[in-house]
Amino acid sequence: MSTDQTSREEQFAVATQWQLTWWRFRKHKLAVLSGLIVIAFYIIVLFADFFAYADPHATDSRRSHIPPQTIHFFDDGAFKPYVHGLTQKRDLRTFKLSYQIDPDRKVYLELFAEGYRYNLFGLIPSSTHLLGLKNAQPEDGIFLLGTDLVGRDLWSRIMVATRISLTIGLAGVTVSLFLGVLLGGLSAVYGGVVDMMIQRLIEILRSMPTIPLWMGLAAALPNTWTVIQVYLAITIIISFLGWTDLARVVRGKFLALRNEDFIAAAELAGASQFRIIFHHMLPSFLSHIIAATSLALPAMIISETSLSFLGLGLRPPAISWGILLQDAQNIETLALAPWLLAAAVPVIIIILAFNFLGDGLRDAADPYG
């Protein structure tokens, strides 16, 4: 018992900072779980089309507002997952053709099925999807979360939307990280007038109501811009939010570290300013930056979702969570097709996950405390 304890203490004494941080982080169970959820979401980002099973852009007015359909896993006691097929029906009042679920017909599911064509990572052509139907009629389909007004499958659209919604958050955070580290660093290193100006700038930015300003800036983007151009512009617009917090963290850490003995020692040993900052200071607050970043990400995701929800962010045919939620904007549609709100679920999960992950990382960032 006692030898075990000493060996653990020895281990603790010789562990690197990253090991200590990891051990501390591991104790925060909720943060670990959140970390796994975040990883799962980014796997979906990488393989969005693989997890989708229907072309997210394909419309079919006859499939309008099909309610969600569960997968039945057992058929006659054996594990043979199936969904019900569809039959064509004419509404006798409106004479409109529509597909209705046919409870008598079973269509079996298969894994790694052939489906619509897409390019994996935008490069490798493929048509393999996680789920698909075996020997299906052309009108049959899987409708895990139902369809929207024009008959596009919501599950597939949510999968593909993950790609834009989560990368725009990352891109936005990268830009604001750059601004935050640069301006926060300058503020701390030079002090005096530079520090005063940057701090006032941060105060000014923080006392402005952001949404009306973004709305104004986003609305000024020309209609003729492509999806990619709008994407980049929106990224830049929303990253003006995040950098102020990051700049404060960086400045605070810089100032605290400057008075540490090991920095004084490095200075006395003749290390250059550059070496002191990047070799001695950066590693000791990198973990704080990572934590601050993961706390800044949810704000980015909410910003993009809100702007797109208002119709001022990304525009169709781009697919993001905000664009999907735009369909659920009015009460008439919601009463008719409440499943359209399903696009809110991943938003809430990922925001919670990033918050808990950030909390855990922040606690672990200072393993000596």
Added chain:
Amino acid sequence: MLAYIARRAVLAVITMAAISVLSFIIIQAPPGDFVDAYIANLSASGSSVSAEEARGLRILYGLDQPIYVQYAKWMSRVLVGDFGESMEWHRPVAEVIGDRLWLTVALSLAALILTWGIALPLGIYSAVRQYSVMDYILTTISFIGLAVPNFLLALVIMYFAFVLFGANVGGLFSSEFDLAPWSLAKIWDLIKHLPLPAVILALAGTAQLIRIMRANLLDELRKPYVITARAKGLPEWRVIMKYPVRAALNPFASTIAYLFPYLVSGSIIISLVLSLPTVGPLLLKALIAQDMFLAGTIVLLLGVMTVIGTFISDLVLMWVDPRIRHELD
């Protein structure tokens, strides 16, 4: 202390100037200028404008001059209360905005008061009864409050109100008061309608403040002076309320400055979902129709209002917290 107030006032003025520049950028940003839009508007209704007349109009509105001159002219008109004319409504901007600005203020203030009113007692409770069932429930609600964007919450509440009660919970007035002139009855009607949107708006801020208050108070409760107070036989209620709560209140109060801009921002989005007659829906419509004087003015007024609110909250903070006052003397 006066120096502190003066410094905050100067900063507030600088912030307003920055907001005015941004608003002007918004007015200027769309391709083409006001006269192009005006001509397009006229030709849509059948009449045409010659190139000569267009040049005349540009000179009249000073559009032939450099951008900073235009900004100075716009500002000089804004400062005397002339915000220009809304192109979509063909009426002065001030008239189009009308009561909507005050309703936005009323909604944001109601949300602010609610945030405080809810977060303070719950934060104290959560800290004093740490790890109790209620503490866990409050913590869970706080995290959900943080994670659900308020427009989503508005959507969900609207959906359930519709499904469960068949009621449309949108709007700030009953239909009979919608267009009625202001009267006591109308104000009472407004007060009856305000709580729901105010609660939706306040939830995220409340969640955050409960966390802050809980953490601050927990820090204070562990300090030796609390044990001393208890050892001296003070009743528990007084031990907690008299010292630790007041000490914990300081960082709590300093967040109001950031809370107010946040609430104003949020009110824009939930107004759209709940169709509230605030400036939110008007701003969105103006931006989509490129009615730029209207849009720019709304952004400017919201910004100025927020800065004034922040300034007032700074003064309140100074009054509440003796430590700030003494540091300044």
